[in-house]
Amino acid sequence: MLNDQELLRYSRQILLQHVDIDGQLRLKESRVLIVGLGGLGSPVALYLAAAGVGELHLADFDTVDLTNLQRQIVHDTDSVGLSKVDSAIRRLTAINPEIQLIAHRTALDEDSLAAAVAAVDLVLDCSDNFSTREAVNAACVAACKPLVSGAAIRLEGQLSVFDPRRQESPCYHCLYGHGSEAELTCSEAGVVGPLVGLVGSLQALEAMKLLVGFGEPLVGRLLLIDALGSRFRELRVKRDPGCSVCGSKHA
Numbered sequence: 001m002l003n004d005q006e007l008l009r010y011s012r013q014i015l016l017q018h019v020d021i022d023g024q025l026r027l028k029e030s031r032v033l034i035v036g037l038g039g040l041g042s043p044v045a046l047y048l049a050a051a052g053v054g055e056l057h058l059a060d061f062d063t064v065d066l067t068n069l070q071r072q073i074v075h076d077t078d079s080v081g082l083s084k085v086d087s088a089i090r091r092l093t094a095i096n097p098e099i100q101l102i103a104h105r106t107a108l109d110e111d112s113l114a115a116a117v118a119a120v121d122l123v124l125d126c127s128d129n130f131s132t133r134e135a136v137n138a139a140c141v142a143a144c145k146p147l148v149s150g151a152a153i154r155l156e157g158q159l160s161v162f163d164p165r166r167q168e169s170p171c172y173h174c175l176y177g178h179g180s181e182a183e184l185t186c187s188e189a190g191v192v193g194p195l196v197g198l199v200g201s202l203q204a205l206e207a208m209k210l211l212v213g214f215g216e217p218l219v220g221r222l223l224l225i226d227a228l229g230s231r232f233r234e235l236r237v238k239r240d241p242g243c244s245v246c247g248s249k250h251a
């Protein structure tokens with residue numbers, strides 16, 4: 001059930017026939033893991049907390065640095081030196097005290113990542129490196145949990161949804177398994193804040209669609225954002241039957 005305060009707090013999205021009371025209850029009953037509380041994880045955590053996702057599981061082993069604040073908007077100047085998880089908890093609690101926040105402050109190894117993924121309904125990859133992305137994807141395929149994946153570097157962004165519950169869905173490894181410039185990180189290549197904000201906001205939106213069950217999720221499609229030209233492009237992406245991560249899953 002939703003109390004009067006919750007009905008008011010979420011009234012503008014409950015007004016949408018796609019959400020309604022039932023959808024809001026589904027959000028309240030949902031558990032979501034956010035891997036990385038940086039430029040992507042900031043808007044993801046802020047919007048999903050504000051939207052009333054019942055349990056947010058926050059994973060980041062890093063501390064807030066002054067160079068983060070240009071784009072990682074869940075943190076502020078007073079948080080420099082604090083763990084990113086604790087900094088985010090402070091801000092998210094201030095926005096919405098109705099939800100539960102679960103902290104993962106240490107680096108997740110294979111076992112703890114598997115357990116963290118098994119404990120939720122959906123995962124958002126907001127990390128900034130290839131090895132974490134590969135590990136999160138493998139854990140999601142193994143546990144059959146949907147993964148909302150976003151990336152942004154320099155002036156380019158990418159977004160896709162991998163949903164192992166759907167036969168036709170590729171996984172992250174189907175697309176990126178052969179490597180690219182994925183090893184480059186923002187600390188080396190640079191990035192602008194509004195672009196990671198845009199990609200993170202779209203990740204939060206895809207997560208809400210999947211949790212509530214409305215619209216057409218970005219499964220089997222890769223959204224490419226060219227910030228320089230203000231252009232959005234979409235590529236069809238297929239599952240690789242020979243993929244070493246998801247290939248045998250559907251065989």
Ligand SMILES: [Zn+2]
Nearest residue numbers: 171174243246
């Ligand atoms: Zn695959």
